[in-house]
Amino acid sequence: MIIKLTQNHAKELAKLHLKKYRTLHKKTIVEGVRLISQLNDYGINFDELIICDKSEFDTSQYSAKQSFIASQNQMKKITTTKTPQNIAAVITIIHIPIKQTQFLLYLDGITDPGNMGTIFRTATAAGVSGIILSPDCCEIYNPKxxxxxxxxxxxxxxxxxxxxxxxxxxxxxxxxxxxxxxxLFELSKPASLMLVIGSEAFGVSKEILQLAKHKVKIPIPGNIESINAAVATGIAIYHFINK
Known part of the structure; x- marks a missing residue:
């Protein structure tokens, strides 16, 4: 059954934009048809599904504990994009432990949400076993x-x-x-690999560099100082999976 979203509930959902409330409730809010469809394909269970009263989405394919219908103004409050896509969902944050270790990434101080998300997406596409984050990385459940x-x-x-x-x-x-x-392109993939990526501002810490068996760089023939961290990660990942 779909029920009308109250103003108080909309205010509570909007609080999930802030890390402290995501941490407190162990929940986050996601938005957009493409993203929610992908999460549905992953088998993610939605705690709440919120649909704008102006939309014509067929939500029968999504399984949610409770569904709500919201006004356009309410959708603007609970979503973070400039142009809300008229559908949002609340999900419980569940940490998936790493079990396979053939190819891992260690992200050292990656603080840009766009880079972090792109690295996760690329690593997933390439079949990386898992990602280790240093404590000073940005929160991965940030909406961006x-x-x-x-x-x-x-x-x-x-x-x-x-x-x-x-x-x-x-x-x-x-x-x-x-x-x-x-x-980088002269190094073959080891049997078990931990690839370390540092932030664009500070790079990999000296402490980790001392532990590294190999220190590598991507050749840059053009007139530019460096490559974006997420792009560099993608190049390195696909180099190793093709070796």
């Missing part, structure tokens, strides 16, 4: 990250670990850096 990842943050296993955790690994650590590094 979710949109950029096309929902893959709810599908690809991920964990948050300190730098020291890398010391205990029985895997080959390959770090990307412009200093004292060799050509």
């Amino acid at each position: 990250v979710i949109r950029a990842s096309l929902g893959s943050v709810f599908h690809l296993p991920s964990e948050t670990r300190e730098h020291n955790w890398l010391k205990s690994l029985q895997t080959t650590i390959v770090a990307t850096t412009l200093e004292d590094s060799t050509n």
